[in-house]
Amino acid sequence: MNDTKEYFRRQDTVACWWHPESPDDPLHQHTLTQLQWASAVLPWAGKQVLDVATGRGRFAIAYAREGADVTAIDLSRQMLDFTRANAQAQQVAFPCLLADAVHLPFPDRSFDVLSCMEAIMHVPDAQAALREFRRLLRPDGRLLISLTNRYRINALGRLPTALYQKLGLIDLGDLRIMWSYSLPAFRRMLRQAGFAIDDVHGLGLFQPNARVVLSRRLSFAPFPPAFAHWFFAKAEPPLRRTPLKNLMGTLNILARPVHQQ
Numbered sequence: 001m002n003d004t005k006e007y008f009r010r011q012d013t014v015a016c017w018w019h020p021e022s023p024d025d026p027l028h029q030h031t032l033t034q035l036q037w038a039s040a041v042l043p044w045a046g047k048q049v050l051d052v053a054t055g056r057g058r059f060a061i062a063y064a065r066e067g068a069d070v071t072a073i074d075l076s077r078q079m080l081d082f083t084r085a086n087a088q089a090q091q092v093a094f095p096c097l098l099a100d101a102v103h104l105p106f107p108d109r110s111f112d113v114l115s116c117m118e119a120i121m122h123v124p125d126a127q128a129a130l131r132e133f134r135r136l137l138r139p140d141g142r143l144l145i146s147l148t149n150r151y152r153i154n155a156l157g158r159l160p161t162a163l164y165q166k167l168g169l170i171d172l173g174d175l176r177i178m179w180s181y182s183l184p185a186f187r188r189m190l191r192q193a194g195f196a197i198d199d200v201h202g203l204g205l206f207q208p209n210a211r212v213v214l215s216r217r218l219s220f221a222p223f224p225p226a227f228a229h230w231f232f233a234k235a236e237p238p239l240r241r242t243p244l245k246n247l248m249g250t251l252n253i254l255a256r257p258v259h260q261q
């Protein structure tokens with residue numbers, strides 16, 4: 001668990017693979033659509049917002065530009081530096097603090113909205129983080145959180161690797177930086193932490209970055225990326241709120257605090 005956190009604290013680890021604002025990123029349209037969902041799902045002006053695991057700050061900056069009073073935290077000093085620079089370039093400024101999602105340095109009920117996008121999948125003790133989010137939210141507050149869907153079509157690409165690991169044919173080491181959840185399992189975790197889900201929005205039935213990995217050197221795209229891009233833009237939008245979302249790569253969730261029994 002500490003190794004996972006060390007990985008994110010280290011210089012040039014997550015920074016090497018997380019650049020959602022780059023048009024060259026295969027998931028660029030995906031991350032833009034996610035940002036549009038978050039911007040539209042709540043009124044932001046005047047809200048006190050904590051953006052947990054802010055990364056390069058794309059959500060924190062969008063909320064600040066909509067008039068929210070934002071605080072951003074991350075485990076990585078380097079990512080916070082990117083956030084400050086990106087915020088300055090977009091003419092907003094807010095506190096950017098070094099902190100762990102499971103130990104947040106704020107008093108109970110400090111925030112109207114807590115946002116934790118594209119990050120809970122990297123927190124080994126996710127249940128502890130959800131409890132911390134609940135502690136910080138005011139009773140009429142809202143949680144925005146996204147998760148990597150355990151049953152996404154993309155996950156099929158990992159089956160050969162999982163099989164080789166089971167058979168002892170490859171050793172990928174002990175470092176784990178990713179945890180995925182099914183929607184029912186995550187709903188239970190949210191309930192245990194004192195949240196109820198208001199809205200679920202799926203994204204990415206066929207993700208353009210999907211690869212079936214056959215060996216260290218050999219992998220292939222299970223469907224052509226051009227098809228995945230076309231499907232995402234043209235066919236998927238009306239499906240995002242249907243049961244098909246249960247097979248999409250990312251689930252964006254809006255939840256509210258409830259009384260715990």
Ligand SMILES: C[S@@+](CC[C@H](N)C(=O)[O-])C[C@H]1O[C@@H](n2cnc3c(N)ncnc32)[C@H](O)[C@@H]1O
Nearest residue numbers: 008053054055074075076079100101117118119
């Ligand atoms: C994939 S990036 C997502 C960033 C941003 N929320 C976004 O959607 O663009 C994940 C971020 O989570 C941060 N992170 C990972 N574990 C964390 C933890 N336990 N507490 C705080 N931040 C963490 C990483 O440093 C990284 O910046």
